[in-house]
Amino acid sequence: MNEKLKRALRRVEKPARYAGGEFNRIVKNKADIDLRVALCFPDTYEIGMSNLGMRVLYDAANRIERVWCERVFAPWGDMDAEMRAAGIPLFALESGDDVRDFDIAAFSLGYEMAYTAALNMLSLAGLPLRSAERENLTPLVIAGGACCFNPEPMADFFDLFLIGEGEELNCELYELLRAAKADRLTKPEFLRRAAGLRGVYVPSLYGVSYNADGTVAGITPREGAPLPVVKRVAAGFVSSAAPSGAVVPSTEIVHDRAAIELLRGCIRGCRFCQAGYIYRPAREREPEKLAESGISALKASGYDELTLLSLSTSDHSRLLEVCDRLLEYCEPRNISLSLPSLRADNFSMELMSRVQRVRKSGLTFAPEAGSRRLRDIINKNVTEEELLNTCRIAFEGGWSSVKLYFMLGLPGETDEDVLAIAELSNRVLHTWRAHAKNKNRGVRIAVSTSCFVPKPHTAFQWSAQVPREEYSRRVSLLRENMRAKSVTYSWHDADTSFIEAALARGDRRLGAVLEAAHRRGGRLDAWGEYFNIGRWLASFEEYGLDPDFYACRERAYSEILPWSVVSSGVDESFLISENEAAKRGETTPDCRTKCSGCGARELCGEGVCYEGGLYG
């Protein structure tokens, strides 16, 4: 570690975040390496180290001989200032080497509000922000992750985007770059070659024209680039082992536990949920593989908690078997099992008895909307009876705290729907009064609402976000009607959701806005202490753009959507039929009950598409 860094680390908060040296980190001999990858996460160490995608891709890349993949995270504000003052460029944790000397800087974009952090990392690395200004082949600056399903706002900055699952695609790209280095290709030559790889989007190979009203007039691919770029699905998920050798942080992170991915995709088809659409088709890992991976993850890490991750954990068809296999190992060792993302309609006594075996954590459910009517609109098919029944089971089982997540501003929401959240919370409280095992401890019901952000590739991708003032009015309405003392209500900030909505469905012209927001000091906008709405509004204004145009405008089906350059494998006609069904308040059955023919089945030869429903 050099002297400058040592001095900086004496002055910053939580210096262990920048020191590296963690257990299980992968260090290779530079002499044996011909491709160096910097896996960059545009948020702090605590967030990035908790990210499952980072763990999966780090593992996949380092399995390749002669490739060394290292981790890079965004520094907190104090460290950012120290690095700039001392002239310490952004470095990778394993080797301490400068990111600008790597062959690839690969960013994970999972949250729109992290865009400025990604730009700031490029700036800290001493690299020009714009792809066009980086003439050399390396470092190639690329991005993947959920946000890349609308790559356009960040199109100016990245040389290419990897669309979909990265286990195979990332590695194919590394091989291609290694060959290009050997062949001494120029960057444009390499990019043309890369565009031929399924799932790769090279923005510089597409022209975008606009109508006078600001909507997209056309997207024109050049030099044989595909339109649309169809996302990749990693083959063989069902029978694969989950990566189990994750780096064990030496300082506390947000999700400080071993994690294995139970399911990929989701059978439910909630109409607002981008993950539910873009990770189709739904696939579940075999219980034997999960138990094996879970136990080896615990052995390799020494964690005392294992979490079973997925978009909807209780939808694994053999979850009890998975839990039992794992508990056999965990229980005698005081290791607890945690199951986030449980659904209120299939949480059972049997399941509860398994998650509370060692330590009892809180229970969280996401009814998303207060009324049946609105839940039908969004296709969140959980009934009030099911939710209350689940709460009864939990309260009888000794739980005394429940968290309930809702969204405000969903399409078709009325004041009655808002008030229904308060009523539902009260009914949960009544259920506790009627069924609690131990009333002396009291009950805590935490209700929180976020502002609905319409996302690309969902049934609601054409919908308008409610204006900020309207969201705030609904928050006040709900607050005034949340009277019970044991029910606490918290809500997300409307300003952040507004900018998130504008970026989520933005076009290429937002590149200039993002650059301006960074220039104005945007660093870690995902954090309340760094977010500043004024900076964003000024940046939009500087380029004559209106965030309302992106966030709060209802789009016509005929409009060319900026993100139509990318396909999730789900047909647009299916999304339209879902949006229309929402307007009629009709629900769509889950993929296991009946295949709704969304189109994603064509992407992959396994998973729920082949287990039942229409094709069964």
Added chain:
Amino acid sequence: MGKSRLLMSKLGAAKYISHLDFMRTARRAFARAEIPLRCSEGFNPHPLMSFALPLSVGQESVCELLDFETAGEMPPDALRRLNAALPEGISAGELYEAGRKPGLLRWLEVEGRLYYDGGIPDGASEALGVFFASGSLVIRLKTKRGEQETDIAPRIRGAAFTDAGGGVIAARAVISAQNPTLNPDAIAAAAGAAGFAPDFAEWRRAEIYDEDMRVFR
């Protein structure tokens, strides 16, 4: 099984691990080494282990004592297994049955490097030696009651300063380990009070002693 004691080092990158995180790291290392620890009873069981003297973030040590109790027999190759399970910079040197209580630990020997970016001021090492031997070292020290003028001389048993070249003065001091404790950073602060404030200082715990200056294990 009675209490066991581990003599550990914490060097390099590991010096940035805070005390609480060091506990967490040690706990996980025991789990990886498959040496089950005795746990507390109750709602949220946690392994029974403690460090003798919490170490400040940014300081190295070659003499950290960790007391713990195993749930079963201590495996004969426990030390090897633990070392294989510890992250970079942390190692376990000796494993033995815990004898005297850590409360009897009295003195701490520290090694420091005081950096002078503009070169060592003329005669600084000698002047510091004289200053530290003067019997009164009043500096502002953070205490429970806020920052206070404190004479730290009683907490320093001896201090020596030598030119190490390259703008660095090497310091070696024996200071009070606990009741009251003294953070070696106070030595750099006192050097400042003598008119020789370093631009940067780093410290390493070198040895621990009892009241009679016998090495404590």
